[in-house]
Amino acid sequence: MPWSVDNVRIGIRNLLAHKLRSVLTMLGVIFGVAAVVSMLSIAGGARREAVEQIRLLGTNHVRVKHRELVGEAREQADQRGSRGLRRQDAAILTEGLPDVDGVAPVRFVDATVLYGGQESTGHVVATDEDYAHVTGVRAREGRFLSPLDVRGAKRVAVMGADAKDELFGFRNAIGRRIRIDDGWFTVVGVLERRNVREGKEAVVEVRNVNRDIFVPISTASIRLPDARREGAIDEIAIRVDGDDRVPRTARIAGRLLARAHRGVEDFDIVIPAELLARARQTQRVFNIVMGSIAAISLLVGGIGIMNVMLTSVTERTREIGIRRAVGATQRAILGQFLMETVVVSAAGGLLGIGLGFAMAKGINLFAGWATVISLPAAGLAFGISALVGVVFGVYPARRAARMDPITALRFE
């Protein structure tokens, strides 16, 4: 009986009969639900973005990064004879690591890139032929660096999609020669564009390969030497055979390198999957704040609804008496008033869902945060609003149901 169509109809009619009062009653629930929906949308967006970024980095990846030492630590490293991350380290890891699918050394070269008098804002990255396999970049045109390029220290370059567009526009870049510092390099490939998000709002910072210009690491060490650190590299990218083996591989890599560097900690081991966990941690704080706002709004909203329903029960005392006189049971009265409260709070829930999505869209437009509008989030929010109706409707409904019919009929 409580959930009958008639009770819903009565509820909707009462809602529409006092529109302003209904909206004011619903305000708390509207804001509460809007907070829930926008929170879930923002959280969903951030999660999706983080996952995408991590996917670009690769969940089966480990990166070893050079750590710049200063002062005393630098002196100690020099004494022990560690010269930072070097190409040989990549070879040590290739040989020593089990379950490894590829290892690529990476050096970021500070060089000027020119074509036809125009300077590129892209970055030169020196690596070897394994880089494509390790990081999953693919050539859109031409090819990536080959073993021959690396072994023969060829003056070839592979351009990221943005770097190519910047220098060549719509023109074909393959076979053209670009100038990197003092040397001429022939473009042999252009990479597929990757969907990378840059800047402060990015949940996890990922290198934008679209702006990179890749050259063989051997060529770079001859043609584009690092004046400060000869033979040094900045990163080693490792692709692990299976996501579950990543932590173990990272541990072993750490141990191998520590031995090679004689205990000097001049490198960091980064696991992208851990970055995701950190991003989630930040997200959790946000969720707690939004969740608290939502909970307080819903509580206040629920109390507001209860207050109005109690007034309504008093106002309609005579109606309750009439209904009881013609055969309504206590249960039927309870159901009717409970349903009316649920209708009010659920209507508030629907408005709140609309407002929440609008807020999410607004946040997306003005703050640049990624948001995801998900139906399960809307369903959850609607469920919560209906639940608020049930919880806060029980007391007024019980009061209505327990009224003495005679007293109710005589009520003036």
Added chain:
Amino acid sequence: MQIRLEDVRKSYPMGEGVLRALRGVTLSIERGEYVVFMGPSGSGKSTLLHLAGCLDRPSSGACWLDGERVEDLPDAALSGLRNRKIGFVFQSFHLIAQLDVVENVEVPLYYAGVEPRKRRELAAQALDAVGLATRLAHRPNQLSGGERQRVAIARALVVRPEIILADEPTGNLDSRTGDEVMELLEKQNARGVTLVVVTHDPEKARRARRVVQMRDGLVAWEQHSDDEGFPHGPRGAAIQ
């Protein structure tokens, strides 16, 4: 429907004391009877009507409806009896202002579990029977007092009750409209429905076949229409 009350008492707490509305009433009303309860305000006639209609429970004593003891039945059972067997008509009509005329008449059918389309059909028939077939979509406040009372009668009749309990049904109406309303109720009695009316009006009492005079929570006297001097009580005692 037969109603039997035995030594029924009813008291209400009032302030620090107790109001004894009924002080031990024993009477029975036979199936198809037309009984009028009369008496001054506070004599207990409305309380008696409420007990007979299962709207209230006695403080002590026993109530039988068709041989079934009802005073200890659970709420749902009493509600069911009111819904199926009893039709109430009140002095101040007691219509639900937010519902239109036909919806008001549908209310008892709703609690009887009748499906919506059938409800509408039966309610329209009941309104037709009281001459309000053209007023279905009106709100109670758009009707005259007499029309409102006729809606209330239609609501009482729509479940085809075995008994109609009318508490001062003409109290808020002019005499001509009051007579029309009484005729409507008496028409039901002629069809075999037990009719119990509470009234102050001796003219209305004259129409009944039996008058019960209440005073101070007790039956003072009662008379049948074929008794001498009806309805003036024994030794010409004036009715009040």
